[in-house]
Amino acid sequence: MNPYNIVWIVIDALRRDVLEHMQFLSKFSARCVVLEDAYSVTNTTDPSLTSMLSGLYPLTHGVVQHGERVEPRHLACVGAVDFIQKILKKLGYATAAVDYLGRWHRIGFDIYASPIRRVEKRTAVSTIKKLLPKRVKMLIRRVVPARTRLGLPYLAEDATELAMKIIGELEGKRFFLLVHYWDTHIPYRFSECVEHGCSFECPHAIDARYRVRDLSRWVRGEWVKKLVDTFGEATLLNAICSAYMYSAALVDREIEKLVSFLEQRKLLDNTIMIVTSDHGESLGEHGIWFDHHGLYEPSVRVPLLLHIPGMDHRRVSGFAQHVDLVPTILSVLGVKHPRPETLDGEDLTAAIEVGSTNRSLVYAEEAYTERKFMLREGRYKYIYSPTPEAALCRYCNTVHGGIEELYDMDRDPLELNNIADQQPDIAREMRKKLEAMTRDMVRKRVRIKLLSTHAKR
Numbered sequence: 001m002n003p004y005n006i007v008w009i010v011i012d013a014l015r016r017d018v019l020e021h022m023q024f025l026s027k028f029s030a031r032c033v034v035l036e037d038a039y040s041v042t043n044t045t046d047p048s049l050t051s052m053l054s055g056l057y058p059l060t061h062g063v064v065q066h067g068e069r070v071e072p073r074h075l076a077c078v079g080a081v082d083f084i085q086k087i088l089k090k091l092g093y094a095t096a097a098v099d100y101l102g103r104w105h106r107i108g109f110d111i112y113a114s115p116i117r118r119v120e121k122r123t124a125v126s127t128i129k130k131l132l133p134k135r136v137k138m139l140i141r142r143v144v145p146a147r148t149r150l151g152l153p154y155l156a157e158d159a160t161e162l163a164m165k166i167i168g169e170l171e172g173k174r175f176f177l178l179v180h181y182w183d184t185h186i187p188y189r190f191s192e193c194v195e196h197g198c199s200f201e202c203p204h205a206i207d208a209r210y211r212v213r214d215l216s217r218w219v220r221g222e223w224v225k226k227l228v229d230t231f232g233e234a235t236l237l238n239a240i241c242s243a244y245m246y247s248a249a250l251v252d253r254e255i256e257k258l259v260s261f262l263e264q265r266k267l268l269d270n271t272i273m274i275v276t277s278d279h280g281e282s283l284g285e286h287g288i289w290f291d292h293h294g295l296y297e298p299s300v301r302v303p304l305l306l307h308i309p310g311m312d313h314r315r316v317s318g319f320a321q322h323v324d325l326v327p328t329i330l331s332v333l334g335v336k337h338p339r340p341e342t343l344d345g346e347d348l349t350a351a352i353e354v355g356s357t358n359r360s361l362v363y364a365e366e367a368y369t370e371r372k373f374m375l376r377e378g379r380y381k382y383i384y385s386p387t388p389e390a391a392l393c394r395y396c397n398t399v400h401g402g403i404e405e406l407y408d409m410d411r412d413p414l415e416l417n418n419i420a421d422q423q424p425d426i427a428r429e430m431r432k433k434l435e436a437m438t439r440d441m442v443r444k445r446v447r448i449k450l451l452s453t454h455a456k457r
């Protein structure tokens, strides 16, 4: 067994194409294995993290939902899942996570710590409001609808500081550390960006005339209200995009700090580092504004860098998915997975050696704002919704792209021209394959649960 530490960095909602704009990570890439065509298996945080750390698709471990929509039935199998931190803990690793999600995400971690949330500055208006009698407050609430302003759980600087403190405490032990950065998740570091007058170029061109209020012309659902409450209706869409890029630059600086800290402590040469995002972010593509729903490329393509001790830099072409990480990392460590037959992911170590993977397809699904499934195979990408109702996006009150979509990614990489009607045979074949795959995943979930009950006896 190779006695490497593991530092696993997840940058929430970071698009693949932003990586080139991140100064440190672009430089650091030259010391890493770069998986060029990596995909998440879903587009929300909860199921994505669960898949990343288990090597299982969402339908296999059961957590297909996110946040407040996760029900007890989704978690029925999660206790039986072999998360990588659980496997390594059994082998004597100290396991730690810097995150705030809690719940089942704590499984297998000795330390699960959240940086302290910095309190927002209280404005004069909010102070006066606080002093008003309860009756007046209730009256105001009835006349002025509640604001749904979004906020970040903590800042990147605080996450790095906590991560370094934990590494300091674990020194001398072999450790696995997960660090989750949130700054590239809506609302981004928007007010700070405005304060600094920052102006970053956006990877997706947005017409410079449009403001948040203009969105209501194209999007009708609750999401626009949230955007208005969070950013203000007169804010330029470009300014929000700029804040997204600014936030990516801040996280980049924090990762640089963390890497230099590992270097100073002479730990980097002995540490596997994984840098990825749990999903991407749509910056207006397909009518999806500053969120990550939809199974289009901006939401499911992710950056994926692996710093592996003793391995030179290389770019690896061909598909890779988050579920491949557990088998790949275990293989680099020389550790056997306790139930390799349950894994959905593939060991990519041989592919890394030759510089291209032979994963033939990419699978993804979503359930939070709409229920859709995606299969990417060869040049085609197929997306479908099991029912017309399930295709309706509850955030935007619309059906993005249709109930059944097929794109020729060679000719139409931006997924603008749905050819499902022109190529019904290809669409039918891909749908059949998707249905068979999802049936197998559910079967496997039952088997994992049965196997674990059996093992306990």
Ligand SMILES: [Zn+2]
Residues within 6 Å of the ligand: 012, 013, 044, 045, 046, 278, 279
């Ligand atoms: Zn996320």
Ligand SMILES: [Zn+2]
Residues within 6 Å of the ligand: 287, 288, 293, 369, 393, 394, 395, 396, 397, 400
């Ligand atoms: Zn939508």
